[in-house]
Amino acid sequence: MCLGIPGQVVELLDHEHLAKVDVSGVGRVVNIGLLEDEQVTPGDWVLIHVGFAMSKIDEDEAKRALASLQLMGQAYDDELEAYWSSQIGSETGSEIGSQTEGRG
Amino acid sequence: MRYVDEYRDPAAARALVARIGELAGDRDPEQPFKLMEVCGGHTHTIYRHGIEHLLPPAVELVHGPGCPVCVIPMGRVDDAIAVARSPGVIFTSFGDMMRVPGSDGNLLQAKANGADVRFVYSPLDALQIARKNPDRPVVFFAVGFETTAPSTAVTLLQARSQGVTNFSVLCNHVTIVPPIKAILESPDLRLDGFLGPGHVSTVVGQRPYRFVPERYGKPLVTAGFEPLDILQAIVMLLTQLGEGRCEVENQYSRVVRDEGNPRALQLLAEVFELRPHFEWRGLGFISQSALALRPAFADFDAERLYELPGVRVADPKACQCGEVLKGVIKPWECKVFGTACTPETPIGTCMVSSEGACAAYYNFGRLHREAAVTLGATRA
Numbered sequence: 001m002c003l004g005i006p007g008q009v010v011e012l013l014d015h016e017h018l019a020k021v022d023v024s025g026v027g028r029v030v031n032i033g034l035l036e037d038e039q040v041t042p043g044d045w046v047l048i049h050v051g052f053a054m055s056k057i058d059e060d061e062a063k064r065a066l067a068s069l070q071l072m073g074q075a076y077d078d079e080l081e082a083y084w085s086s087q088i089g090s091e092t093g094s095e096i097g098s099q100t101e102g103r104g
Numbered sequence: 105m106r107y108v109d110e111y112r113d114p115a116a117a118r119a120l121v122a123r124i125g126e127l128a129g130d131r132d133p134e135q136p137f138k139l140m141e142v143c144g145g146h147t148h149t150i151y152r153h154g155i156e157h158l159l160p161p162a163v164e165l166v167h168g169p170g171c172p173v174c175v176i177p178m179g180r181v182d183d184a185i186a187v188a189r190s191p192g193v194i195f196t197s198f199g200d201m202m203r204v205p206g207s208d209g210n211l212l213q214a215k216a217n218g219a220d221v222r223f224v225y226s227p228l229d230a231l232q233i234a235r236k237n238p239d240r241p242v243v244f245f246a247v248g249f250e251t252t253a254p255s256t257a258v259t260l261l262q263a264r265s266q267g268v269t270n271f272s273v274l275c276n277h278v279t280i281v282p283p284i285k286a287i288l289e290s291p292d293l294r295l296d297g298f299l300g301p302g303h304v305s306t307v308v309g310q311r312p313y314r315f316v317p318e319r320y321g322k323p324l325v326t327a328g329f330e331p332l333d334i335l336q337a338i339v340m341l342l343t344q345l346g347e348g349r350c351e352v353e354n355q356y357s358r359v360v361r362d363e364g365n366p367r368a369l370q371l372l373a374e375v376f377e378l379r380p381h382f383e384w385r386g387l388g389f390i391s392q393s394a395l396a397l398r399p400a401f402a403d404f405d406a407e408r409l410y411e412l413p414g415v416r417v418a419d420p421k422a423c424q425c426g427e428v429l430k431g432v433i434k435p436w437e438c439k440v441f442g443t444a445c446t447p448e449t450p451i452g453t454c455m456v457s458s459e460g461a462c463a464a465y466y467n468f469g470r471l472h473r474e475a476a477v478t479l480g481a482t483r484a
Contacts, residue, residue, distance in 0.1 A: 003145065004303050016262065031228060033258055034368045047306070047359065050198070050248075051226025052255045055306045055365070061358050067112055068149075068330040074467070075148065075458035082199055086225040087232050 003069065003079045004047035004054060006062035009040055018089045021048065024066070024080065029089030051088050111153070111331050120335035121158045127342035133161035138294060139341055140431055142284060143301035144171030144459025145329050151461075151469035153331040163338065166293075166431035169283045169387060170301050172248045173200045173457035174429060177385045178417040180276055181206035184245050187274055187410045188219040194237060195221045196230035197245040200457045205450060207417045211245075227259035227273075234263070234271035243406045246275045250307040253277040253395060254368035257375035260397070260404055274406040275397055277376065280304045281312050282393035283384060288320045292432055297341040299334065300326035302356050307372075309364025310352050317350040328356040375401060383416060385453055386426025425452035428461050435465040442466060 007021035007030070017033030019040065032040050032053045040046065045062040046053035057065070069076040111117045131137060141147055147167045150156060156165050169175055181204050188195035188211060195211070202211045202223060215221035224230045227244050234242035246256045256273060263271045280301060287293060300313055305326045316324045323344040327337035337355040344350060354360055375398060382394030397405040419425060423445070424438040435441055435454065445451040447463050454460035458467075 017258075031255075031258060034254055034365060034371075036367055047303075049303065050252055050255045051228050052258070054251070054303065054368075055359050057359055064112065064330060071152065073152075078199065078458070082223075082225040085223075086229055088226055088228045090232070 003076065004049050004065065005069065005079060005083060006045055006057065006065045007048050007053075008062070009042050009044045009046060009053075011042055012040070013089065015089070019053070020089075021046065021053070023048065023083065026084060028083065028086055031088065048083070051086055113332060116332055117158075117335060120332065120339055123339050124163060124335065124342060125160050127339065127346055128160045128162040129346075131162035136162045136164040137296045137342065137345065138164050138166050139297050139299060139338060140166040140168045140287070140295050141299040141327075141334070142168040142170040142280070143299070143304065144174065144457065144461070144464075145302065146299055146327060146334060147171070147461050148459050148464045149329055149331060149334055151464040151467075154469075155331055155334055156469075158335070159338070163342070165299075166295065167428065167434075167461040168287065168298075168431055169384065169429045170249070170280065170304070171429075171454070171457050171459040171461070172252070172278060173204060174425065174453040174460045175278060175283070175384045175387070176201070176204060176247060176276055176453065177383045178205065178207050178419060179383065179413070179415050181210065182208070182417060183412040183414060184274055185209070185211060185214045185219075186413050187243050187406055188214050188221050190241075190410055192240050193220065194233060194240055194242045195219060195245065196224045196233060196242060197221065198225075198247065199223045201245055201247055203450060203456050204453050205456075227256050228262075231259050231263055231268065231271055234268050235266075238270055241270050241272065241409075243410075244271070244273050246273050246277055248277055249280050249301070249304045250277075250368075250372065251303045253376065254307060254365075254371050257371040260375050260401055261371070263404060264401070269403070272404045272406040272409050273397065275376070275395060277395040278382065278384070279378075279393055279395065280308065281315075282390045283387055284313075284316065286384075286387050286390050286393075287430060288316070288322070290430060293430060295322060295431075296345060297322050298324040299337050299341070300324045300352070302326065302328050302333075302360065305354075305356070305360040305364065307365050307368045310354055310360070310362045311364075313352045317352060321350055323350045323353070325353045326356050326360055328359065374398075384429075385419065386429040420451055423452040425454045425462075428452075428454050435462040436470065438462070442470070 376395035
């Protein structure tokens with residue numbers, strides 16, 4: 001549960017500090033309130049933990065983190081599966097769970 | 105060199121391993137440099153990638169208490185199950201906690217016996233369940249270090265501002281500094297330095313670790329989660345030791361800022377207060393080591409809303425998670441490791457979470473170890 005998953009911010013939702021984020025080709029909504037002082041904008045990469053963006057990272061770091069997570073095998077699969085099950089923001093009317101480019 | 109080939113940059117890994125060899129120099133392998141990785145994520149990386157077998161015998165990695173699932177004592181799981189069994193309750197928990205044994209079964213078994221226990225990815229998911237089920241009390245089982253606690257804080261603030269009255273939190277958040285201190289005070293362990301936790305430090309920053317060099321004279325290097333990060337952090341620790349320096353350094357500066365995340369820290373202070381003491385599995389009671397909800401959030405505090413057994417339950421006699429969590433023994437030295445205690449039927453918490461030293465070793469480490477032993481035998 002302490003894994004951080006890298007994701008790219010796709011769209012800021014005007015509601016409860018939520019943002020739509022793309023993780024391995026799957027869109028979900030996460031809370032970016034903890035990065036309020038860092039002015040997150042679409043295109044930024046963030047490290048996500050239990051539905052919250054914990055830190056802003058650069059694209060290199062995101063790729064690096066993703067590659068090392070994929071090496072983890074089952075633990076990463078479990079974390080991703082949990083992440084995909086998340087319903088955060090599903091009341092906001094945004095397209096949650098829409099698959100963008102298929103799972104990576 | 106086995107293992108290294110799968111690394112992102114095998115050449116860099118080889119260079120780091122060679123440098124570690126130089127720095128370890130002619131240190132007596134009987135008196136190795138003992139470096140503790142505090143964080144369970146690091147333990148996972150170390151076993152997953154066979155890092156301990158890349159190191160010279162004079163450098164030993166000791167696994168620490170930084171797996172939040174592993175340090176929850178049985179009595180707290182019993183409390184959770186008691187709440188889950190209360191009339192009408194929907195009990196929500198991270199997946200990792202579902203299989204942690206209490207004195208009479210785990211949350212999954214409570215679910216099989218009729219309790220409404222649901223797995224959630226985020227505390228926000230739990231709050232969502234509460235909003236969708238306004239006529240039923242929804243309780244979130246909050247565990248985790250400072251990495252996770254801000255998420256619970258934000259969720260509680262949202263619940264309050266949205267006037268959600270059927271949501272509460274059974275708070276078991278713990279803090280990272282007190283167990284490090286407890287380990288440094290522990291007489292049965294001699295350590296030379298620490299690999300500091302990665303993601304916890306994104307929140308708390310580097311300042312809280314200063315007491316490690318200042319008061320105990322040990323270096324600490326905050327490290328990332330890639331195998332290369334771990335190797336580089338070991339180089340930084342050995343360099344400090346070799347130069348007679350003793351500081352807090354940050355190998356993971358591409359993610360961790362020295363000041364941490366001030367916004368997250370402010371939210372923690374707003375919602376939580378320190379408990380006078382908290383029981384840690386294997387480490388016993390540690391003062392001011394865990395968080396409780398402030399009185400202002402009493403209406404959201406499951407500890408106040410439900411009758412909890414609150415009984416201290418001793419670990420099963422056979423289980424040596426305590427020694428594993430303190431780094432006194434290695435997973436495979438536990439009497440029940442891999443026989444009575446496996447990831448399928450865990451006796452101790454260290455075998456439950458993928459970040460637990462025993463589960464990580466069971467899944468990956470023993471294969472590397474067997475391979476290393478075979479390799480050593482063929483070379484000899």
